[in-house]
Amino acid sequence: MADLFDNIIAWLLDRALGDESIESTVSELCTRLVDGGVPLARASVGRTVLHPVIGLMDMAWDRETGKVETNALTRDVVRGMTEFNAPFGTMSRGETDRIFADLTDPADVARYPLFADLAEQGITAYFAAGRTYGHRQELFDTYGKSFRGGSVSFATKRFSRFSKTDIEGLERLVAPFCICLRIADDRFVANELMGTYLGRITGQQVLSGHIERGDGQQIDCAILYSDLRGSVDLSQELDTQTYLDTVNAYFDCVATAITDHGGEVLKFIGDGVLAIFPFEDVKRPRPNMCAAALASAQEAFVRADHTNKARLNNGLPPIQFGIGLHVGTVIYGNVGTARRLDFTATGPAVGLASRCEGMTRTLDTPLLATGAFADLCPTTGTEKGAHSMRGFNDPVELVSYPLA
Numbered sequence: 580m581a582d583l584f585d586n587i588i589a590w591l592l593d594r595a596l597g598d599e600s601i602e603s604t605v606s607e608l609c610t611r612l613v614d615g616g617v618p619l620a621r622a623s624v625g626r627t628v629l630h631p632v633i634g635l636m637d638m639a640w641d642r643e644t645g646k647v648e649t650n651a652l653t654r655d656v657v658r659g660m661t662e663f664n665a666p667f668g669t670m671s672r673g674e675t676d677r678i679f680a681d682l683t684d685p686a687d688v689a690r691y692p693l694f695a696d697l698a699e700q701g702i703t704a705y706f707a708a709g710r711t712y713g714h715r716q717e718l719f720d721t722y723g724k725s726f727r728g729g730s731v732s733f734a735t736k737r738f739s740r741f742s743k744t745d746i747e748g749l750e751r752l753v754a755p756f757c758i759c760l761r762i763a764d765d766r767f768v769a770n771e772l773m774g775t776y777l778g779r780i781t782g783q784q785v786l787s788g789h790i791e792r793g794d795g796q797q798i799d800c801a802i803l804y805s806d807l808r809g810s811v812d813l814s815q816e817l818d819t820q821t822y823l824d825t826v827n828a829y830f831d832c833v834a835t836a837i838t839d840h841g842g843e844v845l846k847f848i849g850d851g852v853l854a855i856f857p858f859e860d861v862k863r864p865r866p867n868m869c870a871a872a873l874a875s876a877q878e879a880f881v882r883a884d885h886t887n888k889a890r891l892n893n894g895l896p897p898i899q900f901g902i903g904l905h906v907g908t909v910i911y912g913n914v915g916t917a918r919r920l921d922f923t924a925t926g927p928a929v930g931l932a933s934r935c936e937g938m939t940r941t942l943d944t945p946l947l948a949t950g951a952f953a954d955l956c957p958t959t960g961t962e963k964g965a966h967s968m969r970g971f972n973d974p975v976e977l978v979s980y981p982l983a
Contacts, residue, residue, distance in 0.1 A: 582748075583611075583612075583615035583616070583617075583748065584748035584749075584751050584752060587608065587611055587612070587615075587752060588751065588752060588755045590611070591604075591608070591752070591755040591756055591758070591759055592755050592758065594759055595755075595758045595759045595762050598766075600763070601624075601638070601759065601760060601763035601764075602638060602647045602649060604756075604759050604763070605622065605624055605638055605640055605647050606640060606645070606646075606647050608622075608752075608756065609622050609640045609642070610645075612733075612749075613642065617741075617745055617748070617749070618735045618736070618737035618741070618745070619642060619733055619734075619735060620641075620642050620701075620702060620734055620735050620736040620737075621639070621640065621641055621642065621697075621702065621733075621734040622639070622640040622731065622732065622733050622734070623637065623638065623639045623640075623707075623731070623732045623734075624637060624638045624639075624729065624730070624731050624732075624760065625637040625638075625667040625729065625730050626728065626729035626730065626760060626764060627671070627728065633651045633652070633653060633654070635651070635652040636649065636650070636651045636652075637649070637650050637651075637667075638650075664691055664692060665691055665692070665693050666678045666691060666693065666705075666707045666730075666732065667707070667709070667730045667732075670707065670708075670709045670730050671709075671728070671730070676708060676709060676710075677706075677707065677708040677709075677750065678705070678706070678707045678708075678732075679704075679705070679706050679707075679746065680694055680704065680705040680706075681703070681704055681740060682694055682697055682698045682702050682703050682704060682705055683698075683703050683704075683740070697734060701736045702734045702735065702736055703735055703736055703737060703738060703740045704734065704735050704737075704740035704741045705732060705733075705734045706732065706733050706734075706741060706746055706749055706750075707730055707731065707732035707733075708730065708731065708750060708753040709728055709729060709730030709731065709753070709757070710728050710729060710730075710753065710754060710757040711728040712728045712729070712757075712761050712764075728757070728761075729757050729760040729761065729764070731752075731753060731756055731757070731760075733749050797908050797909070797910055797911070798855075798857050798858070798908070798909060798911045798924075799857075799858045799906075799907070799908050800855040800856055800857045800858055800868070800906070800907075800909060800911075800924070801855065801856040801858075801868050801869045801871070801872040801904065801905075801906045801952065801955075802853075802854070802855055802856075802872075802904070802905045802906065802907065802909065802924070802928055802929060802932040803837065803842065803852070803853075803854040803855070803856070803872050803875065803876060803902060803903070803904055803932065804851065804852070804853055804854075804902070804903045804905075804929075804932040804933045804935070804936045805833045805851060805852040805854075805876075805879070805900055805901065805902045805903075805936060806850065806851040806852075806900060806901055806936055806937075807826065807829050807850035807851070807898070807899075807900050808899040808900055808901065808940075809899065810826070810849075810850040813825060813896065816896070817896075821895070825895070825896075825898065826850055828886055828890075828898060829850065829883075829898045829900060830847060830852065831882070831886075832879050832880075832882040832883045832886060832898065832900075833852050833879040833900065833902075834847075834852055834854075835882070836875040836876070836878035836879040836882060837852070837854045837875045837879075839875065839878070840856075840871045840872070840874050840875035840878070841856065841868075841871050842854045842855065842856045842871065842872060842875055843855050843856070843857065845924055851933075853924070853929065853932075853933075854875075855909065855911075855924055856868045856869075856871055856872045856875075857911075867957075869904075869906060869952055869955045869956040869957075870956060870957055870958060872904055872952075873904065873948070873956055873958055873980060876902045876904060876946055876980070877946070877980070877981070877982055877983055879900075879902065880902075880945065880946065880982040880983065881982070881983055883897075883898050883899075883900070886898060899945075900945070901936050901937075901939030901940065901945050901946070901947070902936060902939070902945065902946050902947075903932050903933065903934070903935030903936030903937070903938070903939065903947055903948070903949075904932065904935065904946075904947070904948035904949070904952045905928055905931050905932035905935055905948065905949045905951060905952050906928075906949070906951050906952045906955055907926075907927070907928030907931070907951065908926065908928060909924040909925065909926045909928050909929055910924065910925050910926045911924045927971075930970060930971075931949060931968065931971065931975065932949075934968040934969060934970070934971070934975075935947050935948065935949055935968075935975070935977065938966060938968075938977060941966075942963055942977070942979070944963070944979040945982060946979060946980045946981075946982055947963070947977050947978065947979055947980075948960060948977070948978050948979075948980060949975055949976065949977060949978070950975065950976030950977070950978060951976075952978070953976075953978040958980065960978035960979055960980045961978065961979045961980075962976070962977075962978055963977040963978060963979050964976070964977065965977075
């Protein structure tokens with residue numbers, strides 16, 4: 580006959596196939612254990628994450644509150660943890676795959692600072708175990724250098740501590756729980772990496788199944804195109820690292836402003852930025868999306884002004900760029916070859932935004948928009964007349980806007 584832990588194992592494996600959050604899985608797992616008679620007072624989950632910014636994530640469930648609290652540590656913080664004297668740290672370094680402690684025993688309490696804290700809270704026993712996911716990966720230079728995996732701990736306040744049956748059962752739960760944890764981590768990483776490399780909206784398009792060449796749709800949007808001025812000269816004047824730092828500082832100014840105002844950075848083209856503000860993605864009228872695009876452009880110049888003050892103090896050349904704004908219908912979807920795809924926006928409207936940015940040099944005006952954009956934007960600009968654009972038959976009305 581199946582016992583409590585058999586039933587929970589079956590539930591965990593079934594849970595792994597669903598889309599529930601790992602936080603809800605942890606909460607329900609602990610509730611099932613308590614309801615089944617396991618004297619659980621606290622549970623904690625920790626794992627490394629393959630993520631460009633986040634290094635470690637952990638969760639803690641407390642019986643008194645019934646809540647799961649989450650926490651994330653950046654990779655920079657993790658790199659500084661050269662001496663991580665904690666149970667999860669010990670397991671991540673491969674020194675052991677399970678830890679049991681009697682926290683009524685002073686010798687056990689002295690093993691880790693965490694144990695002293697738990698003992699003060701009335702915890703009498705602690706059990707932890709973990710699993711590595713697949714092959715070891717070089718995620719960090721210091722902490723758990725070649726560890727990618729998860730660990731889970733269980734603690735009790737019962738005077739007689741965990742029973743032998745409790746420990747044996749909890750140990751049986753570790754592997755199926757780590758299956759849930761790995762799947763949740765992989766889902767999280769997929770979403771985060773898609774958002775980081777493709778953009779929030781575009782990443783969701785790919786994850787939702789738009790993965791074949793030719794998958795796409797026509798969408799109406801405001802389009803922002805920006806290009807760094809004098810990049811060729813900068814690449815010859817500056818050493819390689821300083822030049823890369825300069826380009827990244829420019830991207831920080833422009834791309835951060837775009838995402839902060841609800842836009843989608845589609846790609847970095849050399850030292851250029853292509854972004855869209857879809858009318859259909861956000862439930863706001865068209866003029867508001869144009870206003871958001873203009874606000875992001877103006878914020879980019881404000882950010883650049885602050886950045887340039889610091890650069891000039893350090894003897895570095897200022898960051899200068901132009902931004903062109905347009906509005907129109909684009910083809911938004913997969914283009915490329917069967918083996919190498921790019922999810923992007925294409926069409927004449929994108930080309931016109933780029934041409935508009937090019938005119939910022941000719942007219943010596945860093946921020947220009949087409950008449951079509953200005954017609955929908957609630958902010959009034961200064962008319963600059965109609966100008967011929969390479970590749971377009973009819974002259975295009977241009978409008979300039981202040982940088983702040």
